[in-house]
Structures are given as structure tokens and as C-alpha cells.
Amino acid sequence: MPKSIPDIVIGRLPIYLRALQHMGMEGRQVTSSQELGERLGISAAQIRKDLSQFGEFGKQGTGYNIDFLSKQLQEILKVDRVWDVAIVGAGDIGKGLANYNGFSSRGFRIVMIFDSNPNLVGTQLGGFTIKDSRLIKQELESSNVRVAMIAVPAAQAQAVAEQLVEAGVKAILNYAPVNLTVGPDVHVQHIDPTIHLQRMTYYLD
Amino acid sequence: MPKSIPDIVIGRLPIYLRALQHMGMEGRQVTSSQELGERLGISAAQIRKDLSQFGEFGKQGTGYNIDFLSKQLQEILKVDRVWDVAIVGAGDIGKGLANYNGFSSRGFRIVMIFDSNPNLVGTQLGGFTIKDSRLIKQELESSNVRVAMIAVPAAQAQAVAEQLVEAGVKAILNYAPVNLTVGPDVHVQHIDPTIHLQRMTYYLD
């Protein structure tokens, strides 16, 4: 068995990728681990070490070709393709996600939106007709969705997660302020603004 | 100099706190490091170690009083008070944050919203009149705001951050998909849904 890559390294790759694509859009051709590190507040040694887990992408004396390294990272992270994504919850957060146009260029495409509010079901959002949350399993079965975002109230999040997992979803981005419990083959990331804020107030006086 | 607490420990405290408050609302009185750990997917030893950095909050044989430990964690994280928060950007994300009612019970209170769009300036949002982003410094000077959330397009985020820092902001929650560069006395947390999604697709096949 090849030794597996630490998750903490995987977590930094999307950050490298975002910075590289930003540089690319500025018209830059090459960068170095040092420059990238300064921009991100990460040591140059760490960036080189992280990348070396996957191959040799740079040239001594020159650095990294930005387009080439971007493409390599996209492959590694499997965002050299487009993932279909379902959103559950059409409140303010769900609406924001549905209207966000930053997904498509970075590997994701919203394909379906659910809500449990009968007043919202059937209405339009971001080019989609909102579907009834009770139909999650049924609707996802005929789709290719394995990534979902949960933007429902905390009280409903766990139940929604379970329906999504039953329907074959393997990666969940959870905006509800509650910890989700899922099986070991399902990946979950949590976004809770309060958690992030509380992590900073500790350092304030 | 007392040895400083690792930031990774600080990062887990808000998660413990959220789970404890959840249990409290369920009417529970006590819990154990084991139960808490199972709920969060964290080892019991780690939870005890983390807490022991700050004092002794439990009782052998019994565990932790939920209300007591919650209060202690609130004090440690300095959310036993209410922090005034400014939002910059009144698009979908800013709107969602402005209308979110989960802040007040957890230590934060929105007090001001800015946007640079002349069509939005002067209109109402979440009980506030949206102010012109050019007035950030001026408006914050007479306020008590040291925490802010950035919800503007990527291209404007760095400039907004600099204005906030100039106005005395020490903690920034950044929703723009770009890395912010700030001084060492300013804390930044980033929320970018795509980054979180890309971190999970690595593991999908």
C-alpha cells in the first residue's frame, strides 16, 4: 500500500490552486515556492514538501510554471472535471449559493435545489425550479450528484444529511451550525461563521 | 512568559462550545469527554487535554457540568460579552449574514452594513440603512467595532480589508475567494465554499 497523503496537505492544495489561478489571471507565467509562500503566509519549504508528495512540478533555478502547476493541482484534486452539486435549503444562504457564479470555473455546477417550504417549492431560483426536499432521494437517483451543500436550519440538517447519503452523496458542505454525523465513507466540511468568529475573539482583548 | 496555548486547540473550543450548548438546550445536565468526543469525532483524550490547558472543569467519575463548562468556554473565548460587528458588502452573502439570527446568542451583534453600490446605499437591510463603503473609516471611528465580515467581490476584498484595519478592526471573517494580506496583529479567517469542496473531491473517485 502506498503511504497515503496527509489530509492537512490536501487541505492546502486548493489554497495553492486559488493563488496560482489568481496569478495566472494577472498574466504571470512563473512563480516560486518563496513568492507563493509570502503571498499565503506559508513557508516555502512547506509548499515544496507538499507538492513533492505528488511529483516534481518545478525547475531548479526557475520555479514553477503557473499554468502547468495549476493544471496538475486540478488533476490531483479531481477538479479537472465538473462535479454536479445539489443544494438543500433555499433561504438566504441557499439563494446566495445558487446565484454564486464562482463555482463553474473551479470544478462545480449546481444542478438542483431543494426546500421543504411549500411556498418556495415550485418557484424559480438561479435558473432552477425549487423541488420538494422530500423528493431528494428520488430526484438524485437519476442524477450524477455526489456532492451537496446543506443550507437548512440546524434542526433539520442531520435528517437532510441522512437523506443525501442514502441517495449516494459522498461529500457534504454543511452550512447549518451543527455537527453532522455520517458514515466513514462520507466527507463533511462545516462552515459556521460564528465558529470562525469565536476562534478570533480569543486573541482580542 | 506563560507558554501560549496552541492555535489548533483554540480552534476546537468553539466546536466544543457549540455542542455543549446544543446538549444544554436538549435539557442535559452533564456529559463526559467520551460522549462529547463521539459526537464530534474527536478522541476523549484530546478533549480532556485541550480543556486542561485552561483549568480543571470536570469531576472524576461524573464528567462535566454542561452549563458550567459552557460558561467557562465562553469566558475563555471572550464571548461572555457581545462583540459589535460590521459587514461590508450587501450582496447575497452580506444579506444572508445581515438576516442571520444565530449571531446574537453566541456573542456577536451586527451594527453596521456597508456597500459601494450607489443603488444599495441608503436602502434598508436587516434593520440597518446601508452605508457607503467609502465611509468605513469615518463611521467605525465613533463605534466599538473591532470585528468585521467581508462579503464583497474578490477584486475589492484586499482594499476593503485595508480600510477596516485602518479603522481599528482586529478580526476579519473574509467571504471573498482571495487570500488577504494583513498585519500580524490582525486575525483573518477565510470562508470559500469552493476551497472546502475541492478539499473533498480529492477523496472521491
Next chain:
DNA sequence: TAGATTGTTAATCGATTAACAATC
């Protein structure tokens, strides 16, 4: 008391950094 669980220590495990030969 017997059972449970803490707080803490020491051991293990893992991540980061410093340094440098290789080489563009």
C-alpha cells in the same frame, strides 16, 4: 464500596523547518 471518569504523564506519532546537493 464499585464503577466511572477526570487530569496528567510519558510515549508515540506526525508535521514543519533548515539545510544543501543537484541542476536549470
Next chain:
DNA sequence: TAGATTGTTAATCGATTAACAATC
């Protein structure tokens, strides 16, 4: 060539875990 920067190794540093005496 001289200067720059990679990829990698070994050393350092830090975080997690296992184990258990203390004790409720």
C-alpha cells in the same frame, strides 16, 4: 559561468494518544 531555486533529507518541533493514579 553565477545566481537562483528545486526536491529531499535529517533534525526539530509540536500534537495526539495511551495509560493510569487520583478521586468523585
